[in-house]
Amino acid sequence: MDLIKRSEWVWRETLNVHLLAPETRLASSLSSIEIFVALYYGGVLKINPKNPYSDNRDRCIISKGHGSICMYPILADLGYFPKEELKKVCQPGSFLGGIPDPIIPGYETINGSLGHGLGVASGMAFGIARKGASQDVFVLAGDGELHEGANWEAIMFASQHCLDNLNLIIDNNKISMLGFTNEIIGHGDLTKRLGSFGWKCWEVDGHDVLAVCEALHEMKKERNGTPKVLIANTIKGRGIPGLENQPLSHIINPKPDLLNQLISPRLISPRLKL
């Protein structure tokens, strides 16, 4: 399956998960689909699903945990856990919760509270570098999440210590829970801002999975003494009428009938028409 079709498949599977467990955050999980597909299916991450903590893996820290429900079908597909588990999301006894926790094979850290991933990832990248090892650390954070000050402590730390094995991806969907990020605390030009902190920046259409994949490979290859960031411009709630770019999409649950209609195989994918 190519990356575009794979993204389509993950999108449908994410809707299926949400239909079974409406407590999951759908809109923020739809903006990051192509990012995860590029990371996990595009040959970017070195992973070992049978031994999730093997030393030679690349580390992937999903800081915007709530917005990674799309990882459930991906991890199951890759063999981190049996696919039957996907039917139990949010049910008593399941390890797949409304917000992913590190009891899920494939998740490295705690992701429920925002603004923690980048700092922990910086510590991992620092430790890996000091050991003289070569693995990369990837972190996915949201643009709204960047309001948390701890991120900026980590941004300064990574730059000071030349952590060129650290790769941050910002899912720049421009909406947090109660509205547009720019109307709450605007980031201005994120590329310029992060560049001024000593990070090398890439910017890409976050729904062009091939472009995301190419940028991530390029980032991974580059080891020039600076931490790296990919700003992936995305659409929150992508592919769902009424949810796309809706400032309150975080807390709006689309009707099950609509979702069922959208994932019906008889229809031409609405996403491909976008």
Next chain:
Amino acid sequence: MSNIKAMRDAFLENVWKAMHNDREIFFLTADFGSPVLDKIRSQFPDRFVNVGIAEQNLINVSAGLALEGYKVFAYAIAPFITMRCYEQIRVNLALLSTVRKMNVNLIGVGAGYSYVVSGPTHQCYEDLTIMRAMPNFQILSPADHVTAGEMFNLCLDSIGPKYLRLDAQQLTPIYNNKAPNLKSGFEILKIGLDGYIVATGYMVHTALKVSEMLEEKSLSIGVVDMFNLTNYDEENLSKVFKECGYIFSLEEGFSGCGGLDALLFNFLSKNQLKANFHNIGVEGRYSFELGTREILHEKTGVGPKIVFSQILAFLSSANI
């Protein structure tokens, strides 16, 4: 008797020694120093980092390093390394360590009023309460540098998150170079026939003074040094309490807010011990008043004279 010495110097000296052979030890500071730290910084630059005045990141980077297999020591002023970054501690150390193997040791300097003239921002009367709120955090509170130094090996060898509460001042050693048995979690420093003061940290010194003052009144109140507030020999502590009528908790932290007093209260309740219990700690109010530690202690309810009076009044009302 060994000379007076700061707890941190004894502890850091042992960190420095161990770093020669153990390449897994990593030391982090949030821009806070000590003479011994200079040796660590210059001799082990690859396993030392000053993260700057950034305690949230101190904790997060510590967590990341621990996940990579390092035995981590993070060092800062006590109120800052506990309260400034409490959610980082909760999420990335307490919670995460329940599913990932991590050895992170938070070394907080400045217990109670030990930064005497720096005011309440640098003083620390809430840390025992908030650190006790996390069920898997080990809390160590030595009363002298001998105990603090010995605690290094415990920190190195036991997995999981730990908080070491150190006094900032140089104190006269209590243990005369022979450290207490850390496994028991407490030490009976003086036998009491009428009861015990159970104290922690600097307050152990105060407890010993008060005990002497009470002795002059023909009251035999012993002293227990509670240096581990989470792991202690419950059976032996029960035995001590069963044989005495009166127990006084004494801590350099707010009284009645969940610190040592709550620990003992819960302990008595859990073990169905019927001792008369009275808790003594810092009076529940903030103050910007300047004074020596002795003056501040007397004003806030934990100086030897006022503790003596409180205990005497309690025993009188109980008709002992």
